Amino acid sequence: MPDAYYLQLTEQLRYLIDEHAMQWAGKLPAERALAERFATTRVTLRQALAQLEGEGLIHRSNRRGWFISPARLVYDPTRDAGFNDYVRAQGRQPRTAVLKLETCPHLSAARVLGLPDDQPFHHIRRRRYVDDRAVLVESLWVVPERAPELLEMYTDQSLWGLLRGRWGHHLANRSIRMVSEALSPVDAEELFVAPGTAGLNICRAIFDDQQRPIEFDEEHWLHDSLCISVDLAGQQ
Amino acid sequence: MPDAYYLQLTEQLRYLIDEHAMQWAGKLPAERALAERFATTRVTLRQALAQLEGEGLIHRSNRRGWFISPARLVYDPTRDAGFNDYVRAQGRQPRTAVLKLETCPHLSAARVLGLPDDQPFHHIRRRRYVDDRAVLVESLWVVPERAPELLEMYTDQSLWGLLRGRWGHHLANRSIRMVSEALSPVDAEELFVAPGTAGLNICRAIFDDQQRPIEFDEEHWLHDSLCISVDLAGQQ
DNA sequence: CCTGTCAGTTGGTATAGACCAGAAGTTTGC
DNA sequence: GCAAACTTCTGGTCTATACCAACTGACAGG
Numbered sequence: 001m002p003d004a005y006y007l008q009l010t011e012q013l014r015y016l017i018d019e020h021a022m023q024w025a026g027k028l029p030a031e032r033a034l035a036e037r038f039a040t041t042r043v044t045l046r047q048a049l050a051q052l053e054g055e056g057l058i059h060r061s062n063r064r065g066w067f068i069s070p071a072r073l074v075y076d077p078t079r080d081a082g083f084n085d086y087v088r089a090q091g092r093q094p095r096t097a098v099l100k101l102e103t104c105p106h107l108s109a110a111r112v113l114g115l116p117d118d119q120p121f122h123h124i125r126r127r128r129y130v131d132d133r134a135v136l137v138e139s140l141w142v143v144p145e146r147a148p149e150l151l152e153m154y155t156d157q158s159l160w161g162l163l164r165g166r167w168g169h170h171l172a173n174r175s176i177r178m179v180s181e182a183l184s185p186v187d188a189e190e191l192f193v194a195p196g197t198a199g200l201n202i203c204r205a206i207f208d209d210q211q212r213p214i215e216f217d218e219e220h221w222l223h224d225s226l227c228i229s230v231d232l233a234g235q236q
Numbered sequence: 237m238p239d240a241y242y243l244q245l246t247e248q249l250r251y252l253i254d255e256h257a258m259q260w261a262g263k264l265p266a267e268r269a270l271a272e273r274f275a276t277t278r279v280t281l282r283q284a285l286a287q288l289e290g291e292g293l294i295h296r297s298n299r300r301g302w303f304i305s306p307a308r309l310v311y312d313p314t315r316d317a318g319f320n321d322y323v324r325a326q327g328r329q330p331r332t333a334v335l336k337l338e339t340c341p342h343l344s345a346a347r348v349l350g351l352p353d354d355q356p357f358h359h360i361r362r363r364r365y366v367d368d369r370a371v372l373v374e375s376l377w378v379v380p381e382r383a384p385e386l387l388e389m390y391t392d393q394s395l396w397g398l399l400r401g402r403w404g405h406h407l408a409n410r411s412i413r414m415v416s417e418a419l420s421p422v423d424a425e426e427l428f429v430a431p432g433t434a435g436l437n438i439c440r441a442i443f444d445d446q447q448r449p450i451e452f453d454e455e456h457w458l459h460d461s462l463c464i465s466v467d468l469a470g471q472q
Numbered sequence: 473c474c475t476g477t478c479a480g481t482t483g484g485t486a487t488a489g490a491c492c493a494g495a496a497g498t499t500t501g502c
Numbered sequence: 503g504c505a506a507a508c509t510t511c512t513g514g515t516c517t518a519t520a521c522c523a524a525c526t527g528a529c530a531g532g
Contacts, residue, residue: 051432054418063513178464182290196287228414299483299524
């Protein structure tokens, strides 16, 4: 059915990857080598690779080459289990790098939380890893009144754990928004991928049980590292 | 910051689109014309167009050219408002085309609903439009015992309306799974787009209030036509 | 007025080659 | 031994060109 050569290539690569996954230790041979093996040009070969990248089967990192993508992380954005917890629950190794800590205003956060435009926030930006692969960057904007000394005490633990344990907040109400995106040059660089790589944007606004705004956060995931799963029981 | 020419092109196109959106009636000039205007080759131009496509700003249909994408449809997969209802609620025009009606077994549906592998289902496959643009194809597999004469009476109304109104089912429990994907050749053709176009796959398993399986459905959306939005209030 | 044909236009695919900058590996020099 | 310098390899970008198939629109025939 697929007559285009690059689509045939896609199939052959899929098979090849399946076959040699172990042998290659997750890294594909160089583009030039593959192009020669399939008697085609790098342009066409890259078309096939891009196809597999879109499917989430392979990805590239920096300029180091093409790698076989690990299984997607199953993630329920409606639950507030911490990142570390559910990564470990799936037998994987989580890691977090803090990129920025500051206090400053942020327009979208203010708008979404229903606060004045010049409202300052505690801003935390961090990169998260699964098994040493960077899979998302996120920015959190926390209303300072709800967590005054946050920036002094925050290292890389669970933020929601802190909010609950240290300040006793109930994260009762939330609105979540998800859109597919192409990663911005900034986000892409922080995730060590090419600009324009496909991503998934998840924004959350969190309020407590009295409808007071607590925080707004925006996550940028690599599209291939995520499987969103939601279970709803009962009413409605 | 963007030094690559195709990234500069992306910016210029973005500006151009913004400027001439009305004048062009949503359709971009031909690739060859744009390539000439920016003094580059079609290859490089297409790289820039692909970038904007990834962002969801433009899309292509068949081989007819590049079009400016309309606003995303806001969609809450956890609610069971019918497609027609929420499309109209956003001031848009819904339409549905039924592609297939049959009764046959389906492995994944059976597995997800916890039924034997050879369990037959009423299968409905349909394509849905927003403002005359095809934005998704979906397959529904309904357990025949829950809706015996479904295929005889189904035209293109709301399935959930039918299940509630005709057979009195309460769609009480559901599990939802979302993954980004590259559209398969079949799905792509049914949506009039190129194979490998970015998409979003949404699967749902629905049970009634006694945990009896009712139906399984799988939707394939164009990635740029969708904004998932979930509101959660109260407990947990 | 409708219909079917034909030519031109457009996107889709592909070739062949080139240069650059970053990453990795190797050698050199202290 | 270790760090710095250099070389090689690799992906990222770009040019120029070509052919095909599908769509469009105009024209001819019933």
